[in-house]
Amino acid sequence: MKILVAVKRVVDYNVKVRINADASDVATDGVKMGINPFDENAIEAALQLKEQGKASEIIAVSLGTNANQDVLRHALAMGADRAILVETDSKLQPLAVAKLLQAIVAQEQPSLILLGKQAIDDDAGQTGQMLAALLDYPQATFASHLQLENNELLVTREVDGGTETLALNLPAVVTADLRLNDPRFVKLPNLMMARKKQITTLNAAELVVDTASRLTLIKVAEPEARKAGMMVTSVEQLLRQLRDHEGINL
């Protein structure tokens, strides 16, 4: 069984992003980039299935510029077998990503496609569901547990106020929650070894997919910060403030 894992290159989650001078977009030049955290969980899930003898090959795929090589190397160093870079300079929105991934699925015919539940830059959380729809595949989003049993995938999903368990026929699309696993650390020797693994580069244009953006970015802004409040020095003062100034009945 082949597993395809989609990995996005995003601004590192520790970076506090800023907007650029003319407020036309987020300033990402020279900012530390890395693999989307949820996508690391997706890779880890694929690796665990392979270690259980349930998967034969893991292919990491990333869409973007040549710079995305680094997140693919990271996936390879974690243990993916090979990688595909779909090169494009356009800013891809989830629907376009889903369509490009659909084209890769048509080529590779994986039985399972793993994605992150959301990208921490756009916070869209759409791509997996869109891909599943385009492929008419079953989907399980926000997965926190995964088990492959008799060609059926049992997935526990995080839902508001609890969890839900589904059984999916393969091929299927699953999106990973952070809770799914603890991604392994990449050790230096693995990074060296990953250099020998293959990254195939395709041009997005070759895949004849409509990647035009449907959402035009008009402007970006920094949200109004919450007004700095006051420091109180005692529990009594805190309660007095809440009662007398905020009308909170305590």
Add this chain to the structure above:
Amino acid sequence: MNVLVLAEHDGQHLNPITLHAITAAQFWQSPVHVLVAGNALDSLVDSLSDIIGVAKVIKAEASHLATPLAEDIANLIVSISTDYQVILAAHSSFSRNALPRVAALLDVAMISDALEIKADQTYVRSIYAGNILTHIQSQDTQQILTVHSSHYIAASTHGGKAQISSATVPAAFHKTRWISTKHAQSDRPALNSAKVVVSGGRSLGSAENFEQILSPLASKLNAAIGATRAAVDAGYAPNDFQVGQTGIVVAPELYIAVGISGAVQHTYGMKDSRIVVAINQDPDAPIFQVADYGLVADLFTAIPAITAAIQ
């Protein structure tokens, strides 16, 4: 053209977030229809038809919709979609699961968690865990979105008189099987609609402390209990307590952050609260930058003292 709102419910009760979505839907000044999918929906349909601002309730009943799959909800919405210029729902795990699927089937880009709806198909939404706001304009003729419910008031639940109709439900999607749903049992109000939330972080140190320190306070305040990811990962609190970018977004009247550092991924989930109180022993903790009232103190003495001091 009409606006379609996808109702969220548990079979018996409407999830109150739907009322906020119904208010958001009034923006287009077109008739608002509410789609309710499930099984044995009569009492729900009655209460939906009583909501002010709803022109029509569309009932979609089938046994397989009792535990609805995204695949089935998406196919159902697509089957009636030609009547709608806008399809929306409150942002939740339910709508986030189903609506992107609808969007792809209709070849429409989707707007997730819109904070504001503006003229000319323009929306404001946040990116980078709430650090940046974007204004985006949709080029699609049909609009599919989820809305940030705390930014819209709830529609009134009495006094409306919507028409009721039934939709033909498409055949069940057979490639996915629902197995089970586990709902956390709790006597406390639901986290995403509670008026008061008391949240604890990693600093509570154990599941026992988490319970012993926070529960008495939460009980006195009739509050829901929340947690940081660090507290959840450490096993101090269940997963569905997590507030933040990857958890639940809350906007209560009062949010009390107990021993929480204030990482952006956490503050994303609580910064719309009316009043934020933070108790942390580190005067430099970033949580104080988003707090209305900050108290530098050891939580293990401060929280019991607060609990004792309130009625």
